[in-house]
């Protein structure tokens with residue numbers, strides 16, 4: 001396994017505002033190996049989405065840069081698929097057509113029509129959504145929409161899968177289901193994943209490493225915690241696992257002792 | 268429970284079902300027919316009451332009954348004119364046939380019938396004009412709106428011009444359009460009449476703006492996430508517009524189109540009146556100049572027809588909007 005598949009080096013960003021520019025990130029450094037599952041965790045507004053958007057190419061870093069498989073990232077592209085917090089499905093296209101739009105962009109030249117059809121259906125069945133191919137997003141529940149959003153990204157076979165709080169808007173039960181599916185799929189396909197989350201349990205359960213960010217402005221990476229739990233992981237078994245609880249505590253300690261909630265500080 | 272008892276139960280439950288259905292049907296009839304009918308009836312009564320108390324130099328202001336009489340006369344006049352036309356062509360054909368029988372290589376002329384345009388003819392002309400003007404305006408307004416909505420810089424360039432021309436009355440445009448059409452549209456064999464083009468372009472100039480403005484707003488307010496999806500997929504400009512921009516903006520585009528069509532229809536009548544171009548506006552003006560005792564009744568028929576046509580045009584647009592809109596749950600009215 002190469003250990004520098006994705007390199008984020010010395011990244012900083014300033015947003016222009018009416019008065020002086022706002023420095024959101026400074027000196028962000030992170031190296032990610034192929035097939036790794038990374039979680040980004042930190043208080044609201046610290047700059048997690050900004051990091052993800054820079055890797056996606058949707059924002060341009062003011063300093064430093066991102067290198068993916070030896071090539072610099074300077075625009076968005078289908079090799080860095082993004083699962084958005086609010087599914088971002090096109091409401092006028094069916095489930096099938098939403099995935100098809102992405103597949104057509106990536107495999108226009110390499111797959112035949114029939115192969116594309118199989119591929120779309122295969123990816124939708126990975127997230128157990130193959131029963132609703134012809135439904136419009138408006139006819140689906142929140143969890144189902146999010147699953148289609150994930151299928152759309154998986155179908156692009158990205159080098160890195162970027163997920164911005166993919167399960168944030170879901171109830172606990174649905175979230176647990178989707179976490180399990182995501183673990184299965186990642187185990188099968190070996191995707192490289194960066195996921196933003198606010199949920200400590202989710203981070204420990206899914207990740208190989210948890211990246212904890214300091215509070216902004218000029219946020220950076222505070223600590224990186226490697227999670228050495230054997231896979232496949234079972235949430236029920238892990239609930240009583242001392243290692244699991246130890247990891248959990250370390251993250252909680254970082255968030256609530258070392259980096260006090262900025263909202264609480266202001267109050 | 269015996270078999271008959273079960274049967275009875277089924278019968279009862281189905282009775283309840285039909286009773287409920289009946290209630291629903293009745294509800295619907297009341298909502299769709301009875302209430303609007305009631306409104307119209309009250310209006311007619313009030314109208315008759317008021318009309319009885321207004322006497323003009325052209326006689327009594329027409330009430331519903333007189334207007335109904337006049338509308339029948341207008342249709343009859345149209346019928347007579349058509350019969351005349353038919354017999355004119357018949358006679359001409361016979362004459363030509365005779366000529367040919369006498370001398371097979373005779374040069375025969377076919378003359379077109381030039382009768383007076385009836386009320387129904389004027390309706391047709393107005394509809395055609397507004398359709399053409401609206402079509403031209405849409406062809407310009409939607410693409411312009413999309414471009415301005417997509418690019419902030421283009422919007423900044425074009426916005427002052429839009430804001431300046433938007434409030435201009437059609438009547439101010441009319442002399443200019445008339446002169447420009449006369450100057451530029453010179454052919455020996457005109458496909459369209461000049462008056463038709465003048466009216467249509469005046470309509471187009473006025474019904475451009477609601478569509479442009481609403482399209483800009485629709486395009487500029489596309490969900491940022493969807494734009495990001497498009498960027499991640501690296502969609503080409505044309506695919507981006509086709510798959511993301513237009514579907515997103517369709518509701519706003521249609522809001523604009525409906526406003527435009529309503530504006531266009533209003534503008535057209537005024538333009539026809541002022542320019543004496545054929546159409547309903549000219550019909551009203553001619554009746555006014557005529558000043559017979561029936562004129563007011565005939566004008567009132569035109570007023571009602573204009574209103575009903577405006578209503579129908581809007582309903583048609585609404586039907587089209589419902590067809591193309593992806594959000595079938597949206598309440599459109």
Ligand SMILES: Nc1ncnc2c1ncn2[C@@H]1O[C@H](COP(=O)(O)OP(=O)(O)OP(=O)(O)O)[C@@H](O)[C@H]1O
Pocket residue numbers: 015016022024042043044045046047048049050051216
């Ligand atoms: N386009 C922008 N223009 C100006 N400031 C921005 C912009 N995007 C983000 N910021 C600022 O940068 C900081 C980090 O924002 P970001 O969205 O990355 O936070 P986050 O960690 O994702 O928060 P949350 O967990 O609530 O999603 C915030 O203070 C925000 O106000």
Ligand SMILES: [Mg+2]
Pocket residue numbers: 048049050164
């Ligand atoms: Mg965020």
